[in-house]
Amino acid sequence: MSILEQIKSELPWLDDKVIFDLTRGKPSPDQLSITEENFRSINVPYEMDGIDLRNYGTPEGIPSARELGSKILSTPFSNTLALDNSSLTLMQQVLACSYHIGFNKSKLSNKSKLLCPVPGYDRHFKLIENFGVEMIPMPFQKDGPDLNSLESLLKQHKDVNGIVCVPRHSNPTGHTYSDDNVRNMFKLLQSCNENFMILWDNAYACHDLKDTTPQSPASIMAEEYDLQHNLFILGSTSKITLAGSGLAFFSSSKENNEKFIDYRNSLTPGPNKMNQGLHTIFFQKKSLESQMDGLKKIILPKFQMVDECLLRLKEKNLCSFTSPTGGYFVSFESTNSKAQEIVENCLNLGLRLLPVGSCFPYGDDPHNSNIRIAPTYPNLENLDKCLKIFEKVVEKLN
Ligand SMILES: Cc1ncc(COP(=O)(O)O)c(C=O)c1O
Numbered sequence: 380m381s382i383l384e385q386i387k388s389e390l391p392w393l394d395d396k397v398i399f400d401l402t403r404g405k406p407s408p409d410q411l412s413i414t415e416e417n418f419r420s421i422n423v424p425y426e427m428d429g430i431d432l433r434n435y436g437t438p439e440g441i442p443s444a445r446e447l448g449s450k451i452l453s454t455p456f457s458n459t460l461a462l463d464n465s466s467l468t469l470m471q472q473v474l475a476c477s478y479h480i481g482f483n484k485s486k487l488s489n490k491s492k493l494l495c496p497v498p499g500y501d502r503h504f505k506l507i508e509n510f511g512v513e514m515i516p517m518p519f520q521k522d523g524p525d526l527n528s529l530e531s532l533l534k535q536h537k538d539v540n541g542i543v544c545v546p547r548h549s550n551p552t553g554h555t556y557s558d559d560n561v562r563n564m565f566k567l568l569q570s571c572n573e574n575f576m577i578l579w580d581n582a583y584a585c586h587d588l589k590d591t592t593p594q595s596p597a598s599i600m601a602e603e604y605d606l607q608h609n610l611f612i613l614g615s616t617s618k619i620t621l622a623g624s625g626l627a628f629f630s631s632s633k634e635n636n637e638k639f640i641d642y643r644n645s646l647t648p649g650p651n652k653m654n655q656g657l658h659t660i661f662f663q664k665k666s667l668e669s670q671m672d673g674l675k676k677i678i679l680p681k682f683q684m685v686d687e688c689l690l691r692l693k694e695k696n697l698c699s700f701t702s703p704t705g706g707y708f709v710s711f712e713s714t715n716s717k718a719q720e721i722v723e724n725c726l727n728l729g730l731r732l733l734p735v736g737s738c739f740p741y742g743d744d745p746h747n748s749n750i751r752i753a754p755t756y757p758n759l760e761n762l763d764k765c766l767k768i769f770e771k772v773v774e775k776l777n
Contacts, residue, residue, distance in 0.1 A: 382775045383727055390767055393728060399765045400731045404550065404707035405756040406622050406674075413673050414620050417661055424656035432656050435648040438640045440626075444655035447662055448628030452581055452614045453596040459630045460640070462650045466582060466615040466627040467502055473611050473629070474510055476642040477576060483608040483634045485576040487512060491540040493578075494532060496524045498710055498738035498749045500550040503543050503580070507740075514740035515539070519552060522592070523560030530567055541576035542568075547594065548583035551710040551738055551751040553703025555592045558600065565604040572609050577601070581614040585671055587705040588679045598630065607632045616658060618707065619670060626658050681754040681762055685709050688766040697777050710738070711750040717776050718747045721769075724776065730768045 380388075387393050425432055428442045439445065440461025449459040462469060478487040489511050495504065497516040507514055517532055518525040524544065533539055542564075546556040556564075568575060579597055601610040608631070616625035629639065662670075682703070689711060692698045699712045713721060718735045725732055733751050736742035752769075754762055 382724060382772070385775060386728060386768070386771045389771060390728075392764070393768070395729070398729050398731060399757065399761060399768065401753050401757070401765050401769075402731050402733045403756070404618075404753040406618060407677060407756050407758065409677050409758070410674050410755070411621060413677075414661075414670070417665055418621075418657065420664070421657060421660045423653060424660060425653070427652075427656045427659060430652065432652040437652060438644055438647075438649055439636070440650055441652055441655050441659070443659035444626055444652075445628075447616075447658060447667075448614070448626070448630070450667065451584055451616070451619070452612055452628055452630060453584070453594075454598050454612055454628075454630035458598070458633060458636060459628055460636060461655055462627050462629060462643075463647075464615075464623065464625050464627060464651070464654070465617065466580065466613040467506070469613055469627045469629050470503070470578065470580065471506055472643060472646065473576075473578070473613070473639065474506065474512075476639055478510060480638070480642060482576070482611075482638050483632060484572060484574060485540065485609065485611075486574055487540055487576070488538075490538045492536055492538055494524075494529065494539060494542040495740050496542075496544070496549075496554075497740070498551055498744075498751070499543065500545060500580070501733065501737040504740045507543070516740050519549075519554055520560070523554060523556035524564060526560065526563050526567065529564060533567065533571060539571065540574050541578060543578045543580070545580045545582060546597065547581060547591070548586055548703055548706025550582070550706065551708035551749075553701060553706055553708065553710065555704065556594065557592055558595050561594075561597060561600050562603070565600060565606055568606060568609065569604050572606055575609050577606065577610045579610055579612045581612060582618070583706040584614050585667060586618060586707070587671075588675055588682055589704040591704040608635060611635070619667070619674075620658060620661065624654065626655055678755055680759060682709070684759065684762055684766060685752055685754045688770050692770060692773055695774070695777075697773050707753060707755055709752045709754065711752055713748045713750065713773070715777055716747045717773075718744065718750050720776050721750060721772055724772045725768055728768050728772070730765050732769075
């Protein structure tokens, strides 16, 4: 009997027509519903902070929404912009602004190289690749990017003009950078601060599911090393309120913010301020903390289910993984370099996983070992089925 036939006989509920999907870190309908409930009781605002929300203008975002961004990202209010949906879109604009006109201390070119701790976020890599900027993968250490490797890559390569960081509950590894790691990284980066961008994508800034290493504000640490013009902090409410209809935030030095607004003025006559107003009222009625607690109640059991499954596989020496303390992903490492076969076999049984290599620049997983598991979207019953398929496949292939 083939592996697939064996598994089909062991999991009789498998149905050729039903597709399970663990590819993307999407909030589940339950998460969106608790947010919707709150939005339903809000009257659409047309004026706030003395600003006509209906009109063009206020390219930096309305003050109340900027306050919200500064709270989420732990950035100074005066340096925080509140903009439209999707921080990923903002990252594209930040790269484009650096590429086309340059920031105070960042000018990307087609000679530029960006350092990418791996495994990392697939959309970051696709975005950077689209600019024709070369990506250099680098490993992690336990508490953030591997600093020995950073030091040698900076010596080895010319034109290294940046690094991409997801400092809390990194996608997909779950790394949360320690202050020591950040300070030592910043110390090393001082040598190249004339043209260097630290892309600080804090997408999971307040998405703790368990006790998580406390972090000092990155903007304060950057100032200690005179890197305030090199740090570009991004984040959003996508995984706090509504993924498709949230607010994104940006924070850098005053000079960089001005440059960015100037650049964005050619793209848009102003952000969606009515959505900024809606979000402001949302968080006047419900604290950020209680919103995150409500989401945690839905998400945590899913992560516990993944943990239990991967622990069983780890005990059989079939994988390694580090249980994340928050965020949206779990990173599975196949002990026997069988990621490709695992993904293919899962797909043949109706379980979609991200293609192997997705979490690496240019899709190249050198060890054929990494699989990103995104457990938030399915309900518990379906997640259980997904994990049963995954576990059986990993066991049978080894
Ligand atoms: C690290 C990281 N950054 C950005 C995003 C996308 O965020 P947004 O919805 O704000 O574009 C994601 C979504 O998975 C992510 O994991």
